[in-house]
Amino acid sequence: xxxxxxxxxxxxxxxxxxxxxxxxxxxxxxxxxxxxxxxxxxxxxxxxxxxxxxxxxxxxxxxxxxxxxxxxxxxxxxxxxxxxxxxxxxxxxxxxxxxxxxxxxxxxxxxxxxxxxxxxxxxxxxxxxxxxxxxxxxxxxxxxxxxxxxxxxxxxxxxxxxxxxxxxxxxxxxxxxxxxxxxxxxxxxxxxxxxxxxxxxxxxxxxxxxxxxxxxxxxxxxxxxxxxxxxxxxxxxxxxxxxxxxxxxxxxxxxxxxxxxxxxxxxxxxxxxxxxxxxxxxxxxxxxxxxxxxxxxxxxxxxxxxxxxxxxxxxxxxxxxxxxxxxxxxxxxxxxxxxxxxxxxxxxxxxxxxxxxxxxxxxxxxxxxxxxxxxxxxxx
Numbered sequence: 301x302x303x304x305x306x307x308x309x310x311x312x313x314x315x316x317x318x319x320x321x322x323x324x325x326x327x328x329x330x331x332x333x334x335x336x337x338x339x340x341x342x343x344x345x346x347x348x349x350x351x352x353x354x355x356x357x358x359x360x361x362x363x364x365x366x367x368x369x370x371x372x373x374x375x376x377x378x379x380x381x382x383x384x385x386x387x388x389x390x391x392x393x394x395x396x397x398x399x400x401x402x403x404x405x406x407x408x409x410x411x412x413x414x415x416x417x418x419x420x421x422x423x424x425x426x427x428x429x430x431x432x433x434x435x436x437x438x439x440x441x442x443x444x445x446x447x448x449x450x451x452x453x454x455x456x457x458x459x460x461x462x463x464x465x466x467x468x469x470x471x472x473x474x475x476x477x478x479x480x481x482x483x484x485x486x487x488x489x490x491x492x493x494x495x496x497x498x499x500x501x502x503x504x505x506x507x508x509x510x511x512x513x514x515x516x517x518x519x520x521x522x523x524x525x526x527x528x529x530x531x532x533x534x535x536x537x538x539x540x541x542x543x544x545x546x547x548x549x550x551x552x553x554x555x556x557x558x559x560x561x562x563x564x565x566x567x568x569x570x571x572x573x574x575x576x577x578x579x580x581x582x583x584x585x586x587x588x589x590x591x592x593x594x595x596x597x598x599x600x601x602x603x604x605x606x607x608x609x610x611x612x613x614x615x616x617x618x619x620x621x622x623x624x625x626x627x628x629x630x631x632x633x634x635x636x637x638x639x640x641x642x643x644x645x646x647x648x649x650x651x652x653x654x655x656x657x658x659x660x661x662x663x664x665x666x667x668x669x670x671x672x673x674x675x676x677x678x679x680x
Contacts, residue, residue: 333402334375337409339389340416341370350388351376359386370411378402383521384493401425403489425490432481436474443470468666475501486513496523500645503661504534533642537661543570543652544640548604548627551614558602558637561625566598567659567675568652569668572643574606575616580647583664584620590672591624597676598654600624606646608632 335351346368352361362376362385376385387409388397398418400407407422417434420426446466449455455463478498485491492514499507508531511524518524537544545559562568571587573580591601605628607613617626629635637643641650649668653659663671 331377332375333378333405333407334373335387335400335407335409336374337367337370337372337411339367339370339372339409339411339418340413341367343369345369348390349374350390351385353383353385376402383489399429401429401489401493425488429490432477435477439470439473443467443474446470464666482510486510487515489518492518492521492523492527496527499527499530501662504531504538504642507531507534530642530644533644536640536642537650537658539658539661541658542656543650543658546604546637546640548629548637551617551626556625556627558627561600561602562652562656563600564656565654566600567654567672568600568602569672570602570604570641570650570652572604572606572638572641572646572648572650574646575609575612576607577646581616581620583647584622586665586669588621588623590669594672594676595624598679599672599676602627604628604635604637605630606632606635606638606643 337349341347346366348364349367349372350361350364351374352359352363354360363374365372365374367389374387384399384401386397386399398409398420400409400420401423403425404423407420407426410419410421411417412419417430419430443466446463449463450460450467452463478494482491482495482498486495491510495507495510507527511527511531514524543558543562545557547555547557550556558570569587569590573584575581587601590599595601601624603617603622603624603626605613605626607616607628608630610630613626613628613630616622627637629637635643647664649661649663650658651660651663651671660671
């Protein structure tokens with residue numbers, strides 16, 4: 301069964317589904333969706349079921365019911381524009397969830413007797429989503445295994461490199477599959493919903509091209525507006541533009557500008573991070589390696605933190621071995637640097653060429669290391 305953490309992972313990474321273009325049409329009559337289900341449960345067992353939408357970190361409850369002997373019935377109001385929501389089955393032992401799209405008058409949630417997987421039937425969108433989830437599930441578990449091996453301190457250097465390679469390969473496979481599904485389905489509600497899930501991994505120009513293909517019926521949807529705003533903010537930091545100078549403070553309390561550290565003739569990596577960001581901390585050993593190996597070859601790193609807790613910021617700098625310049629205004633996502641560079645997610649890197657222009661963005665891991673290594677080699 302696809303567990304809750306798998307669904308969250310797929311949503312936060314990249315994924316989409318395949319369906320016919322006709323399924324994305326707006327239905328003015330769609331005002332209520334009835335959802336029934338049959339789960340494989342022991343006789344006499346009861347549990348609660350909840351359905352609702354996610355709004356940021358909040359879960360907005362739409363309906364709930366009691367599941368008895370595996371059967372349940374839910375009924376929710378919906379508008380003319382179909383949207384996605386989540387169903388949660390919970391008891392004292394575990395929590396299960398399934399994502400569905402309210403694009404039909406009636407949907408059925410079924411559970412596979414063999415593998416226990418939950419599937420939603422009643423529309424091509426939901427059935428295609430189930431197919432995609434099934435396809436991605438083994439890739440996710442393979443990547444999770446690679447992550448576990450990568451974090452094993454007993455690995456040899458070669459084994460560690462192989463685990464990192466396997467992890468990156470897993471991400472690429474999921475990304476490639478997802479991008480194809482997004483291209484195939486951008487004209488319907490799934491295209492919009494799943495593009496909204498993954499927009500932070502795409503460049504502004506790519507998202508803008510997709511937005512041009514989304515039907516006008518969806519233009520008032522919050523997700524469409526969010527994507528349009530992202531595109532406009534991304535234009536603040538376009539490849540080839542001169543870098544934007546920002547005044548921030550060092551851990552010692554000094555006021556410094558980015559230009560105090562960005563020097564002509566050097567390749568500079570502006571690394572946006574925060575002490576509370578798990579992926580940022582996981583990426584830091586790679587940044588330490590880059591700085592140690594190439595700081596004497598014309599490479600500079602500037603850490604720009606989106607922290608708000610000064611003590612946590614300073615402590616993490618020491619813990620993670622970050623010996624390069626560090627700056628922050630301790631304003632969290634309201635950071636001036638995040639605003640002028642259009643930063644929506646971290647870790648995020650902005651690479652400044654020796655001529656002061658923005659060369660690349662959002663490189664991490666082995667990709668970033670190889671780009672820097674190649675540049676340093678040319679400078680010899």
